Amino acid sequence: MFISSDRKLLFISALSLIIGFTFLFTITSLSDTVIKTKQYNTVKTYGKFLMVIPGISKENEEIIKQQCSQFAYEHFGVVGNIEYADKKITMGSMKEYMGENLGFSVIKGNWPQASNQIVIEEYLLHLFGMENENIPFYISLKEDGKQVKYEITGVISNYSYLLSTSYGRYLETKAYPSIICGCEKNDEVQQSLVIMQKQLNFRNAENDIDYLLSKISMDTMCINERLYGHGYKDNEDMIYTRVLYLVLLNFLLLLEQMVIIRAFLLRNKKTLFLFEALGMSPKERRKVIFCLIHGFIWFGVITGYLLSFLIGFTYINNIFRGYSKFYISSLQYNVLVEGIIVGIIFSGVLFFYNYIRNETVIRGLIGENSRRQKKYKFKKLNLSVVIIQTVCIFFTIASFNFMNTFSGEYEDIDYDLYSKRTTVSYPLKEYNIAMYGNDYFSFNALDIFNEYKDEISLSAEAETNQSTILLNKNNIDSYFSQYCGYNDEKLRPEDEALWKQVANEAEKYVAVPVNNIKTVVLPQKDFNLFLKKYEINSPVLEKNIDIACVLLLPDYNKVLLNPSIKEKGMILLGGIQGNENNAEFCTESFKVESLLSCDAEECGNIQVIMSEEVAKKSKTVLGYDTISVTMNKDTPVSIQKNIEQKVSLLMASIQRGLLDSSGMRNSQDGLMRNYTSIMSNTMLFFCIIVICIYIILSIYIEWEKNSYEYGVLRSFGMSYKALQNKLFFMYGSGIIAACFLNIFLGRYAFTNELLTKQQIYISIGITAGVTYLCRIWVFYWKKKQPISSMLNKPL
Amino acid sequence: MIITEDILLSCENISKTYESSRIRTKVLKQVNAKFKKGSINLIYGKSGSGKTTLLNILAGLDKASQGNVYYLEKRYGSMSDSDLAKLRGINFGFVFQAYHLIPRINIEENILCPSYVNGNKYDKEYYQFLIKVLGIEMLVKKMPYELSGGEQQRAAIARAMLLKPKIIFADEPTGNLDTENTKTITELFQKLNEEYKTTFIIVTHEENLIEHCEQVIRLRDGEIVIE
Structure with a gap:
């Protein structure tokens, strides 16, 4: 009962501990839960x-x-x-x-x-x-x-x-x-x-x-490349963030706890020395301090644990559904680890404090201090204030930066199925000869999506067995001449034999290199939309009357002299096919119903675009090499799942190939968005709380410690306002110093250029604003204290 | 209250009540007093009679629960905290029983404290005079804890006098001193009063100071007994 602590101090201290530990446990346990669940799912899915x-x-x-x-x-x-x-x-x-x-x-x-x-x-x-x-x-x-x-x-x-x-x-x-x-x-x-x-x-x-x-x-x-990818790489941000936030939250919590302990020891310094004067041994005195402080901190740990339990499950039930499995074990583990850390640190701190302090009882009682100070106790700059404000500004900025990482809008979900057909081909003069070709998607592969026409758009890259655009040797315009080259390399004897079989036909044409050609097949609905987009009004195309196509040429100048290909004219698609012994030169005519130019950056290759019907009729197109499925982002989840299942089944049906999907990225991004939003908001809130508590407690300590001196100064004419202004000067100068430090830190920490200037100003503004709100609060807190009571305050 | 030219400081119906959650203690009850320019005044009474409380209220270091204090014609209650602080800084000096020297700075810096607080330049010759008269010339670079009680009190007096205040409030200035030092301090007050016409308001429970003063205000249980 002799150990005192005024109610406000006790309340602020308890609050800071509870909030600090609650945040620490909740954030770290949530992070652990999300990471462990994702890793568990990785193992369950991919082994x-x-x-x-x-x-x-x-x-x-x-x-x-x-x-x-x-x-x-x-x-x-x-x-x-x-x-x-x-x-x-x-x-x-x-x-x-x-x-x-x-x-x-x-x-x-x-x-x-x-x-x-x-x-x-x-x-x-x-x-x-x-x-x-x-x-x-x-x-x-x-x-x-x-x-x-x-x-x-x-x-x-x-x-x-x-x-x-x-x-x-x-x-x-x-x-x-x-x-x-x-x-x-x-x-x-x-x-x-x-x-x-x-x-x-x-x-x-x-x-x-x-x-x-x-x-x-x-x-x-x-x-099993997914083991690293999904088990670690996808979670890397979260893993690092968890560690970083843990370190920083611990650091901030530690600073707070140091301030609280200092306030407590200061407040009760004389009482404890008095106990010693009355017969308590130094060891017993240390024990009292040890038990009281540890009791207080463990109170914070236990309350933090209970609140984390409640808050964590609230988050999980509302935002991270399906991630509850590991939360309790993560929370208990984190509480245990944190408890040990706190116990060791504070035992060490108290031991060190008692070891280095060699004040005698009498000095402790009467408060004599031989340390000389320069002038009166108004620091222009306080290092600990600079540190705390630097850290708070830094973390406010970091919160915004983190939020920005996943702030994008949801996009349409893309699936790209690659058939990975085992085509073996090699160059034969300007042609590529296809030796084998199988395991591409068949024409009816797209049928499974028929019922979802309204929710998805489809396109496919045709498998044409190395067929390309063949141009009349005597009519190569300036556009196509940039593509066509001549291969004068001497053929191997076996290739000579093959070439001889097709030379008569092949030498009539110049082949556009097959890597520059892409044959695109669109189901009728998507083909019609394509025609509408490019304002192509062609009954031939709409009704699939002929073997007709649209030709899309990158950066094509329509006003060419003697163009190799004309709109409403014909093009030849074909090439050399065969095996080691036999070669055959195949061609097929397509009517170019529409000739379009596009931006090279946008369309890349020369594209021959036809409808599914035409593709099926043609002999050049054998099937689909890749299929792209784009699902509207607003598609209901149940239908999304059905479509995804169809895609997976299609993929599995050829038991080969690759599936790339932005759907999984979207859901991952969605999870990360929620996660980072919570983490960022939590960090922001915690930074504000920490700076409030730190400033209030440090002002309290300063006031308690120097109340007597301030009383003397006030009695000789210093007004309360003038006194407070001098005390607060170091907080203002601290913010300026913190800003400069953050410019330096930010250059290295925030290199992804996601931050806006407003966010940086807001971060500084939040820290400065909170600092000055605390100043105003403390101003009114101590305003009514009479000078006489300050003079009578024990040191 | 009518204030004449001679009256420097006065108080009217001053009452002070301390309240805690359980107890209400009335320390001063309807105290009226006037203090002339250049006078030495004693506030006399036993422990717990309310003398220090009255002194603090007169000095503006505390606020009365009821009543008014006037410095010349200015009422304390009508002044802002800054104005009152300015008034104290220019016109008042304080000598406390416990000296109240700032322990972390040396004697010289303690003495010059009023100059720092008020931003007023001090008279260097006067400062030299003060430390000589008070016999602390050789002690100015020392720390307060290195000085004896008498020496510290003399340093406190030098501090109180630095800006040539109109009134010096002294709360039991000789309370912690031996007889010799008490005599020295008492003579010093008299000397400063004669030379600079400084008004002294001294709280004490020592009877030997009464013969040298112009006015004695006796307090008992928060009330003036004999004026």
Whole structure:
């Protein structure tokens, strides 16, 4: 009861601790929750393996294990191929835990246990036409020429077609089964080697994969690049922000706590020395201080924990739905860690304080101090004030910068499906000869989107087997001459033989290099919109009367003398096709119903644009190499999901290729937008609170410490206002100094040029405004204190 | 109240009540007093009689709960805090029982404190005179805690006199001093009063100062007993 603290001081101190700890725990735990949930989803979706090598021999396996001993190795079996509707589908065998490692998620039913039980990928349900069957059900599949009956016990979801995202790393589907059976491992079953990290570490996954690739070089490998990408890279901003905010929040909290402790010790200095004079040992005195301060801080920690629990769940339920799983564990972990940090720091601080302080009891009581000060105690500049204001301005600016990163509007969602057809081609004079070509999307690939015509727009790049625009040798205008070159290289003997087969026809024309041509196919609805956009009024095109197209030429000058291609004229598309032994020169005429010029930056290549109907009629267009699906951003979520499912099924149906989607980026961006908005607003609010509390407490300390001296000065004629002005001068000068420091810091910290000038001014204005609001509050707080009571105030 | 030319400071029906959440203490009750120019006045009474409170109110260091204080014709209540502070700075000097020297600056800086506060230049010759007369010439560079009680009080007197104030308020100036120092300080007050016509209002409970003063205000339980 002898230890005092006036109510206002106690209230402000308690409030600052509670707010500080609540923010710290909420922000760090929310961040952890979001990161862990995303990583959990990554593992669930894409598995946690690094690499799968199918059909590896025992000798090679041993070599790999010796060279790469830091990894863990598992196996699964590849039984073989089964056939259904002329499609070969790979069947594998593995235990359920291996399925989880490889990202096979059971979305319906159960994992197979017996050899006649299987789980199948979702797209196969559609292939088999059995979407409406109740699981389990039976199906007869052709295996090694024989019909075998299997019980389908479940459906799995697998993102194997998404795993390799660069053209340099091809996905070989033999590595990855689409059907998994419950058969036991036996020697006849070809084993696939699964390489995993011993301890899952998303950050190291990319380096581990690169290391493996440097040691292993095989044609058929499956690499899980998503592990690093989705597990770490996508979360990198959040991971760094979490660390940065943790450090800074701790720093600000520490500053506040130092101020609170100082205020408390100052207030009770004489009392504690008096206790010592009356018989309390220094050790007991230290114990009292230790217990009181720690008790107070732990009160803040526990209250902060409880409030974080409530606030965190409110955020999760309203903004981060689906992310609640890890919040409690993250919160408890953070509270424990923070409690230990706080305990160690403050024990150290108190120990150090007691160690360095060597005031005798009497000095402590009468307050003598041998330290000489220059003149009277009005600092022009206070370093701690400069630091706190620099940090607050910096973090206010950082909040705005962070907010700006994800402040863009939602965009339409794009899906780009790449068929990755295995075309092998090489140059033969000015032509490219296509040797093989398969696994492009068939014409009916777009049919699955028919019911969503209103929500999406489609376009496709045609697979034309290296066909290009052929121009009459005698009529190359100045426009096309920039494209066409002549290849005088001597042919190899085998190529000579091939060239001889087509030379008569091929030499009549000059081929526009195939890389400069893009053949675009649009479904009728999209084609009509295209015609409308370019104001093309052509019944031939609208009704698909002829094999007609629109030609889009970058930076084309329509007023050319003797143009190679004329509007309403014909163009020839074609090229050399064949194999090692035979070559054939193929051509097809298209009517150029409309000839358009476009900005080269906008359209890139020369584009031959035709409708789907025309593409199907033509013999040049064989199918689609890439399909682009654009979904309107306002499409309802349920329809979005359906469309996305169709896209995924389309992708999976060719079991190859790549899928790139801005949809996932949009949803990620949406999450990041919410996350950064919360973090930014929280940091902003916390900065304001911190600066308020710091200023008020530091003024309080200054006042308490020097009240006697201020009383003397006031008694000799210094007015209250003059006194306050002198005290506050250092806060004004602190802001100016803080601004200069922030100019320096900002150059290095905010390099993305997202900040506007207004935001910087607002940041400075907020800190300055809050500082002066505190000044006004403190002015009126102490105004009524009589001078006589200041003179009687103990030191 | 009629104020004549001779009256420098006066108070009318001064009452002071201290209030806390539980207790209400009336320290001064309807005190009336006048102080002439160039006079030495004593406010005399036992501990707890309200003398220091009255002195603080007269000096403008505290506010009365009721009543008015006039310096010449200016009423304290009508002045702003800044005006009152200016009044104190130019016209008043203070000598406190506990000296109230600022411990972190040396004696010279303590003495020159009024000059710093009021922005008024001080008379350097007068300053030299003061420290000589007060016998603290050799002590000006020392820190307050290095001086004895008597020396500190003399430094406080020098501070109070620096700007040649009209009134010096002294609250138990000899309360912490021995007999010899008490005598010295008392003689000093008399000398300054004779030479500079400074008005002194001294709070004390020592009877030996009574013979040298013009007016004695005796307080008992917050009321004037004999004037």
